[in-house]
Amino acid sequence: MSQGTRDIEALIETMARLPGLGPRSARRAVLHLIKKRTALMAPLATIMAHVAASARECSRCGNIGTEEICAICANPARQTGEICVVEDVADLWAMERGQAFRGRYHVLGGTLSALDAVGPDELHIPRLLDRIAEEGVTEVILALNATVDGQTTAHYIAEALEASGVQVTSLAQGVPIGGELDYLDDGTIQAALRARKRF
Amino acid sequence: MSQGTRDIEALIETMARLPGLGPRSARRAVLHLIKKRTALMAPLATIMAHVAASARECSRCGNIGTEEICAICANPARQTGEICVVEDVADLWAMERGQAFRGRYHVLGGTLSALDAVGPDELHIPRLLDRIAEEGVTEVILALNATVDGQTTAHYIAEALEASGVQVTSLAQGVPIGGELDYLDDGTIQAALRARKRF
Ligand SMILES: [Zn+2]
Ligand SMILES: [Zn+2]
Numbered sequence: 001m002s003q004g005t006r007d008i009e010a011l012i013e014t015m016a017r018l019p020g021l022g023p024r025s026a027r028r029a030v031l032h033l034i035k036k037r038t039a040l041m042a043p044l045a046t047i048m049a050h051v052a053a054s055a056r057e058c059s060r061c062g063n064i065g066t067e068e069i070c071a072i073c074a075n076p077a078r079q080t081g082e083i084c085v086v087e088d089v090a091d092l093w094a095m096e097r098g099q100a101f102r103g104r105y106h107v108l109g110g111t112l113s114a115l116d117a118v119g120p121d122e123l124h125i126p127r128l129l130d131r132i133a134e135e136g137v138t139e140v141i142l143a144l145n146a147t148v149d150g151q152t153t154a155h156y157i158a159e160a161l162e163a164s165g166v167q168v169t170s171l172a173q174g175v176p177i178g179g180e181l182d183y184l185d186d187g188t189i190q191a192a193l194r195a196r197k198r199f
Numbered sequence: 200m201s202q203g204t205r206d207i208e209a210l211i212e213t214m215a216r217l218p219g220l221g222p223r224s225a226r227r228a229v230l231h232l233i234k235k236r237t238a239l240m241a242p243l244a245t246i247m248a249h250v251a252a253s254a255r256e257c258s259r260c261g262n263i264g265t266e267e268i269c270a271i272c273a274n275p276a277r278q279t280g281e282i283c284v285v286e287d288v289a290d291l292w293a294m295e296r297g298q299a300f301r302g303r304y305h306v307l308g309g310t311l312s313a314l315d316a317v318g319p320d321e322l323h324i325p326r327l328l329d330r331i332a333e334e335g336v337t338e339v340i341l342a343l344n345a346t347v348d349g350q351t352t353a354h355y356i357a358e359a360l361e362a363s364g365v366q367v368t369s370l371a372q373g374v375p376i377g378g379e380l381d382y383l384d385d386g387t388i389q390a391a392l393r394a395r396k397r398f
């Protein structure tokens with residue numbers, strides 16, 4: 001096998017390690033890239049090298065950026081009084097796409113998990129408590145996933161904040177916009193029913 | 200928006216153009232890459248740049264390699280008497296994984312399509328006819344997809360080869376190994392029934 005063939009095989013194997021791609025889709029993606037090697041593959045390699053060299057975690061909130069302090073934390077227009085706690089940067093991005101939240105974030109980087117030995121320290125919960133004191137926070141919005149681990153973590157944080165006097169809220173649960181009841185799980189329907197409002 | 204944020208957005212948009220990835224899976228893939236930027240993203244960028252610079256189509260068969268003539272065409276152990284005609288390099292890879300074929304390939308790069316104005320010249324069919332004369336080919340195996348366009352192309356090639364006296368065969372159709380009848384389309388079941396063998 002030539003070096004070139006080995007490189008292509010190595011590329012397929014590396015691509016197959018990305019979430020959402022398996023061996024078959026990695027092969028298809030690599031073939032597509034090779035066919036468009038000038039217009040797509042070379043620029044992708046360049047920008048990937050660039051991001052790999054410059055990306056870093058914000059030392060305050062855990063968001064991804066290129067500076068010590070991320071663009072959101074550094075933005076004076078973002079309210080300092082509200083912190084939205086999310087599990088992952090992907091959730092922060094989802095909140096930002098919603099364009100409804102004007103405060104700042106705190107990225108836990110996961111959820112508490114006895115099974116995986118993830119404790120409060122791993123999730124930057126002490127740092128969250130420090131920020132609440134330092135930044136004059138009045139409300140912490142828990143935007144954690146509606147999973148068992150997510151809700152366990154939410155309860156842990158709510159208890160840890162009890163002494164601080166800060167208001168702790170969480171995202172409303174209910175039927176998503178455009179959601180068809182027939183496709184929703186039972187828990188969502190139950191939560192939506194319990195939180196029902198006068199029409 | 201900072202340059203770093205723009206780079207990350209551009210990376211997500213570029214990744215989302217790969218087959219099998221949409222915006223959501225591209226975001227997940229990029230986050231994964233950023234989290235593993237030293238162990239995964241930087242090496243991936245390097246190998247991608249490498250392949251983008253070195254990959255090329257074999258001038259004889261259309262396979263992807265790094266030389267004027269690909270590793271399969273250049274391998275003296277591969278039989279020159281048999282050419283397996285495939286639509287795409289992905290199909291060539293699939294045949295090679297099967298490890299059953301010891302001859303050489305001819306990659307069409309698509310199928311005949313009146314709709315997309317793809318004619319015999321675009322598919323390197325004249326080059327296939329040249330190769331049959333030059334390489335002393337005795338059998339052409341049509342390994343085209345069992346789609347309408349694939350089968351139209353197979354019939355076209357079979358007719359084009361009629362005068363050459365070369366034997367033209369095609370892959371058998373039938374029930375895949377491990378295939379459950381209940382999950383097969385009707386055409387496959389019909390083809391398998393027509394091609395039934397004494398048990
Ligand atoms: Zn930040
Ligand atoms: Zn070749």
